[in-house]
Amino acid sequence: MEYPDLSPYEYYEFPLPMRNVGWLGPSFIPRPPAPDVDPRPLRAASRARSNVMLGWHDCPWCPGTTAPHDGNGEYHYYAHDGEVYAAPVMLLHYVEVHGYRPPEQFLQALRVPGELPWDDRAERLATLLFDPSEDVPLRAAGIVDLASWKHPRTIDVLLRAAHDPQLVDAGVDIGRALALLPYDVPADDLPELVRWGFDLQRTNDGANP
Ligand SMILES: [Zn+2]
Known part of the structure; x- marks a missing residue:
């Protein structure tokens, strides 16, 4: 294409x-x-x-x-x-x-230096994630992108998503996004797929720092 x-x-x-x-x-x-x-x-x-x-x-x-x-x-x-x-x-x-x-x-x-402030794009992706009226693939499409905002709200959104039964299939992306954030994450408490994505991203980053 x-x-x-x-x-x-x-x-x-x-x-x-x-x-x-x-x-x-x-x-x-x-x-x-x-x-x-x-x-x-x-x-x-x-x-x-x-x-x-x-x-x-x-x-x-x-x-x-x-x-x-x-x-x-x-x-x-x-x-x-x-x-x-x-x-x-x-x-x-x-x-x-x-x-x-x-x-x-x-x-x-x-x-442009500096971290992105939480903005309407982040709000749109975060709100959509928990909108039951939308299809799950669209809701999940921005999960990894949320890690573009190195912001405490991103952690809250992703941890909530990690335990949302409707987003189970997006677990790997949720884990990868959590691993991309510069914060300590309680990884031991994560559901299995989320933990798997988390470990995968951290391993990749270790191989390609
Ligand atoms: Zn080439």
């Missing part, structure tokens, strides 16, 4: 409007990586994978298919100005190996 940068994201139903970044296709021409694009802020902001069920993708510009890249899912980036960007997890690879240059407004958003 190829989508123009900054076009509205429509691939998958999500509770917030997002903009596409890095959904490259046949019209992209690989080139040497640009020396002025610093991949470090991008790498630091790319920890929490969303929509991990989308399947596996090989890089179209790497020769051969014997070394598939771990291209499963998306990253969502929450800018301080209210924008949300959705990119394939291959984004870092495209930047570092194939010279893809993300839009300047996206790169600038990554450079």
Whole structure:
């Protein structure tokens, strides 16, 4: 799938409007990586994978298919100005190996320092999570993204979700989100699937600090 940068994201139903970044296709021409694009802020902001069920993708510009890249899912980036960007997890690879240059407004958003304050996007995802009138997949779609807000309210929301019987199937995502927060979490009290997701994320972070 190829989508123009900054076009509205429509691939998958999500509770917030997002903009596409890095959904490259046949019209992209690989080139040497640009020396002025610093991949470090991008790498630091790319920890929490969303929509991990989308399947596996090989890089179209790497020769051969014997070394598939771990291209499963998306990253969502929450800018301080209210924008949300959705990119394939291959984004870092495209930047570092194939010279893809993300839009300047996206790169600038990554450079804004400081943690996100709790805002209406967080409120929307948190409220939706406990809305019984909505389908569970949509309710659960923003669980990992909630970890974008390093805020005590996120812990409260996720712990409540961990014990919500309607969200049992989302347990792994709830655990992963809890593990992404810089807080001590009472992991021993978590339901089994939540604990599993928690341990999985902490192990991944240990392997890729
Ligand atoms: Zn490649």
